[in-house]
Amino acid sequence: MTGAGESLVNNPGRRRASGPGALGLVLGHPFDTVKLLGFFKGMSFPIVSIAVVNSVLFGVYSNALLALTATSHQERRAQPPSYTHVFIAGCTGGFLQAYCLAPFDLIKVRLQNQTEPRAQPGSPPPRYRGPVHCAASIFQAEGPRGLFRGAWALTLRDTPTLGIYFVTYEWLCHQSTPDGQNPSSATVLVAGGFAGITSWVTATPLDVIKSRMQMAGLEQRAYRGLLDCVVSSVRQEGLGVFFRGLTINSARAFPVNAVTFLSYEYLLHSWG
Numbered sequence: 001m002t003g004a005g006e007s008l009v010n011n012p013g014r015r016r017a018s019g020p021g022a023l024g025l026v027l028g029h030p031f032d033t034v035k036l037l038g039f040f041k042g043m044s045f046p047i048v049s050i051a052v053v054n055s056v057l058f059g060v061y062s063n064a065l066l067a068l069t070a071t072s073h074q075e076r077r078a079q080p081p082s083y084t085h086v087f088i089a090g091c092t093g094g095f096l097q098a099y100c101l102a103p104f105d106l107i108k109v110r111l112q113n114q115t116e117p118r119a120q121p122g123s124p125p126p127r128y129r130g131p132v133h134c135a136a137s138i139f140q141a142e143g144p145r146g147l148f149r150g151a152w153a154l155t156l157r158d159t160p161t162l163g164i165y166f167v168t169y170e171w172l173c174h175q176s177t178p179d180g181q182n183p184s185s186a187t188v189l190v191a192g193g194f195a196g197i198t199s200w201v202t203a204t205p206l207d208v209i210k211s212r213m214q215m216a217g218l219e220q221r222a223y224r225g226l227l228d229c230v231v232s233s234v235r236q237e238g239l240g241v242f243f244r245g246l247t248i249n250s251a252r253a254f255p256v257n258a259v260t261f262l263s264y265e266y267l268l269h270s271w272g
């Protein structure tokens with residue numbers, strides 16, 4: 001089970017929580033970018049960001065669950081927490097990691113979108129030379145707040161869906177593991193993979209809106225806010241617009257999150 005009873009401070013394994021995220025990201029980045037025909041474009045930046053974001057996500061989740069249940073990882077094997085507590089702890093982690101993720105995600109989306117239209121011979125050079133140049137350009141053009149473009153949509157996307165993420169993982173592990181025992185590696189892989197899929201299926205509609213808000217700063221079309229972006233997207237493209245990228249998100253989510261949870265449980269087990 002995700003060792004929710006540990007705090008990052010008490011458990012060295014938790015201090016390495018970002019490791020599994022980076023491993024998972026390398027697996028999933030081509031899927032994430034193929035939506036925009038970019039493959040490995042802009043990957044260096046998410047590798048750095050996943051270290052920060054996953055540490056915050058899993059650290060806040062663990063500490064929130066510790067605060068809610070006052071039970072250690074060991075104790076929780078025998079008495080699993082309520083799924084309400086798991087959901088609240090997951091939402092707390094989701095809310096706080098969103099603000100760490102926002103600038104990194106904006107830069108990733110801007111770099112990935114550069115692949116369209118594909119550069120033709122003799123065409124002008126791409127707008128951004130790389131992640132650092134992209135960050136500097138946004139900062140120069142829009143100030144520090146520009147780096148948080150789409151942050152609200154990202155927060156609305158991640159808060160509930162990361163609650164669902166951890167509830168799905170804990171529930172699947174609990175269903176397949178005898179009380180008081182550790183889930184097997186196969187259980188962790190399958191539970192982590194389906195947790196990722198469930199989370200992305202519920203997050204895709206707002207993921208579409210978030211990406212549009214992040215790109216709005218470049219195009220003439222600047223939305224008057226989140227609701228304006230939703231209404232104009234539905235008006236122009238119908239309700240199907242909310243499921244754009246769902247297949248790719250789901251195909252990517254299984255391996256990424258299976259590996260993320262497996263390496264995370266492995267780190268906990270080795271250093272826990």
Ligand SMILES: C[N+](C)(C)CCCC[C@H](N)C(=O)O
Nearest residue numbers: 158161162199200203253256
């Ligand atoms: C909340 N949302 C669905 C956006 C992400 C949930 C899984 C996060 C994981 N690091 C991944 O990249 O798949």
